[in-house]
Amino acid sequence: MAWSLTVGYVYGTAVRIHVTFLLFLAWIWVAYYQRGGAGAAWDGVAFVALLFLCVLLHEFGHIFAARRYGVKTPEVTLWPFGGIARLERIPEKPSEELVVALAGPAVNVVIAAVLLLLLGGNVGMEHIESIENPQVSLLAKLAAANIFLVVFNLIPAFPMDGGRVLRALLAMRMSHAQATQTAASIGQGLAIGLGVLGIFGNPMLIIIAVFVFLAASGEAGQVQMKQVAQGLLVEDAMITQFETLGPTASVGDAAEALIRTTQKEFPIVDGAVHLRGVLTRDAMIRALQAQGPGASVLEAMAEVPTVGTRTPLDRALALITQRGAPVVGVVDSGGRLVGLLSPENVGEMMMLRAAQPDARFGPWAKRSPPARPVA
Numbered sequence: 001m002a003w004s005l006t007v008g009y010v011y012g013t014a015v016r017i018h019v020t021f022l023l024f025l026a027w028i029w030v031a032y033y034q035r036g037g038a039g040a041a042w043d044g045v046a047f048v049a050l051l052f053l054c055v056l057l058h059e060f061g062h063i064f065a066a067r068r069y070g071v072k073t074p075e076v077t078l079w080p081f082g083g084i085a086r087l088e089r090i091p092e093k094p095s096e097e098l099v100v101a102l103a104g105p106a107v108n109v110v111i112a113a114v115l116l117l118l119l120g121g122n123v124g125m126e127h128i129e130s131i132e133n134p135q136v137s138l139l140a141k142l143a144a145a146n147i148f149l150v151v152f153n154l155i156p157a158f159p160m161d162g163g164r165v166l167r168a169l170l171a172m173r174m175s176h177a178q179a180t181q182t183a184a185s186i187g188q189g190l191a192i193g194l195g196v197l198g199i200f201g202n203p204m205l206i207i208i209a210v211f212v213f214l215a216a217s218g219e220a221g222q223v224q225m226k227q228v229a230q231g232l233l234v235e236d237a238m239i240t241q242f243e244t245l246g247p248t249a250s251v252g253d254a255a256e257a258l259i260r261t262t263q264k265e266f267p268i269v270d271g272a273v274h275l276r277g278v279l280t281r282d283a284m285i286r287a288l289q290a291q292g293p294g295a296s297v298l299e300a301m302a303e304v305p306t307v308g309t310r311t312p313l314d315r316a317l318a319l320i321t322q323r324g325a326p327v328v329g330v331v332d333s334g335g336r337l338v339g340l341l342s343p344e345n346v347g348e349m350m351m352l353r354a355a356q357p358d359a360r361f362g363p364w365a366k367r368s369p370p371a372r373p374v375a
Ligand SMILES: [Zn+2]
Pocket: 058, 059, 062, 104, 105, 153, 161
């Protein structure tokens, strides 16, 4: 990801800090400096840095819980508004999602408990109000902030952990898609309530409400897309008409093909129609700038994953998101390239199916429609 610095790796997960987070730290320093001089400025930065260490540990709570179920996490990024761990997938088994969702806040419960023990148990709500005051002990503020993190994250609305906890609990009694829909509706109801509170009180609540409302619709949409894909195969959605380039082609040849067609990705195939890689429009332009039109497509191309024609479409979609691949090559049983699958053409097919769920057009018309869950 651009604009973020990798500061290290923990068990295969890259820990990144977004540039805006560093700007945020600088802003904190200046804000505290104006109020109480250099001493206060460093105290302020130390508190925010420690707070975000707690946020990072919270994310690693999720990451380590997910590892138990075989889900890897390539990276976690710290932003001024919190941490985002990019899990390869969210476990769909309700009990597993429940554990993964709860593991994050559980870390903050432990941190708060340890800090409270260290402080001898005398920290109360008054410290949350005086959190801006540099005189209040750093540890007490940190304990209060961890308690706040637990409460905030357990609000039962996406994208908070509480939304996932709610979905997991609902999914124990209904289908995953239904549970998501119900959890999203509850979250949106909460967001509206929060927005109304914001009108009469803190305007910050209105911003949070809008954020929560949009996140809930996004989550519901994603699950709908997955549900549409269920029961379909890669061959139902793949592009079958496209131009290919030979291994001896130059980037200049590829540029000509780019103009001649509407394609943006060109597969490079050898004499046996085996896929060697894919040359994207961006890679083509980079190669033209760096090496000129004579450069070999083999040097400029990128390798992409391949799937069989009978692979379930949802699994191929997951592969595209996990690997960040521009396209996926579709091969027949002999390993020959017979199709391409891109996020765009899958999206087009989804729109067609959403518009006419029972229509009998397209390759899937040959088979009976996928089974729908009984309401
Ligand atoms: Zn969390």
